[in-house]
Amino acid sequence: xxxxxxxxxxxxxxxxxxxxxxxxxxxxxxxxxxxxxxxxxxxxxxxxxxxxxxxxxxxxxxxxxxxxxxxxxxxxxxxxxxxxxxxxxxxxxxxxxxxxxxxxxxxxxxxxxxxxxxxxxxxxxxxxxxxxxxxxxxxxxxxxxxxxxxxxxxxxxxxxxxxxxxxxxxxxxxxxxxxxxxxxxxxxxxxxxxxxxxxxxxxxxxxxxxxxxxxxxx
Numbered sequence: 001x002x003x004x005x006x007x008x009x010x011x012x013x014x015x016x017x018x019x020x021x022x023x024x025x026x027x028x029x030x031x032x033x034x035x036x037x038x039x040x041x042x043x044x045x046x047x048x049x050x051x052x053x054x055x056x057x058x059x060x061x062x063x064x065x066x067x068x069x070x071x072x073x074x075x076x077x078x079x080x081x082x083x084x085x086x087x088x089x090x091x092x093x094x095x096x097x098x099x100x101x102x103x104x105x106x107x108x109x110x111x112x113x114x115x116x117x118x119x120x121x122x123x124x125x126x127x128x129x130x131x132x133x134x135x136x137x138x139x140x141x142x143x144x145x146x147x148x149x150x151x152x153x154x155x156x157x158x159x160x161x162x163x164x165x166x167x168x169x170x171x172x173x174x175x176x177x178x179x180x181x182x183x184x185x186x187x188x189x190x191x192x193x194x195x196x197x198x199x200x201x202x203x204x205x206x207x208x209x210x211x212x213x214x215x216x217x218x
């Protein structure tokens with residue numbers, strides 16, 4: 001994917017792209033720190049969304065919200081830095097939609113389940129309207145981000161950037177497979193850890209793509 005002179009007069013997109021670079025490290029670091037330190041949380045059995053429950057749940061809620069704003073800002077940077085052509089508008093819109101889905105995930109927390117937070121019975125637990133909304137907005141966001149990977153891959157391929165195209169396709173496929181594994185409801189350690197791997201992969205992709213454009217932006 002190439003860059004061109006900006007069609008806006010707001011200056012370099014680098015500050016906005018820096019937000020996209022920072023989004024992933026912030027989310028993964030904050031999520032992993034909680035997963036490893038919250039009492040009763042088992043990283044191999046519980047998704048990070050459950051961290052929004054309990055007395056310290058506000059930390060994960062804040063993580064969702066701050067990361068969402070960084071992601072939306074990064075999407076604006078991608079839009080400004082991308083030369084007109086295939087995917088120049090669609091990909092940033094899809095990334096922004098993923099950011100918006102995180103705001104929804106913060107507004108509608110996942111239901112307590114799988115023994116977390118402490119005192120919650122084992123098993124899937126009671127499904128509430130908030131829990132259903134969380135799954136709906138999260139699923140929509142995951143699909144948007146997967147599509148963004150494929151759209152960007154197509155653009156890279158047309159411009160002869162085969163390495164970037166392949167990386168983007170692999171990331172999108174990995175993220176989609178991880179999402180499919182977690183929604184299967186198996187509760188197996190492989191599906192939970194696979195989903196964590198998918199989350200890390202998609203955030204690495206966004207950071208690296210944003211960094212790529214930041215380096216080549218006007």
